[in-house]
Amino acid sequence: GAVVSQHPSRVICKSGTSVKIECRSLDFQATTMFWYRQFPKQSLMLMATSNEGSKATYEQGVEKDKFLINHASLTLSTLTVTSAHPEDSSFYICSARAAGSSNQPQHFGDGTRLSIL
């Protein structure tokens, strides 16, 4: 089945640090990847849609300068949390959908738990 790998699985760092999270589709090409954030006991909240070779589309209320997204290839998207602060601590999850298959499901990574001290 389709596999999405996310790295790192956990990050703990000091306030003010920038953190990069990678999302890779291992056995399929993904023209579109999605980034979500999940706070404890809450549902997933879509942050942005990452399109290969073009700018990401951010959801309302998500700061694009704070959460930088790069989707430079058909198998890799990155999310960089810039100048992270304690309120950015959360569970970040990516997903990917195979190219050319509009109704096929998204496949999710196992998430990155970010803790800012």
Next chain:
Amino acid sequence: DAKTTQPPSMDCAEGRAANLPCNHSTISGNEYVYWYRQIHSQGPQYIIHGLKNNETNEMASLIITEDRKSSTLILPHATLRDTAVYYCIVRSGGFTSGTYKYIFGTGTRLKVLA
């Protein structure tokens, strides 16, 4: 906003069938229904999806009503490992417009009891 509503929680005895309902009364004619589950501290796991016909795979069965306004996910013989939050999702946006995306609702927290 999510286009689906689900009960917040359900219990099921181990070995029995778990039937998880979902309402999606505003679904459009060409929109699929997708089911995922999330076990604590992991990413959502794909279960099954369908358009209008009932679907079955090695994990579950999906029953979609004839008017497509609701569906039921059936886990035929629930085990303790099926304890998770189950999400029913109808895709938002259109593929050709590039706005296709999932909006997650609150899901159903299924607890399988020994």
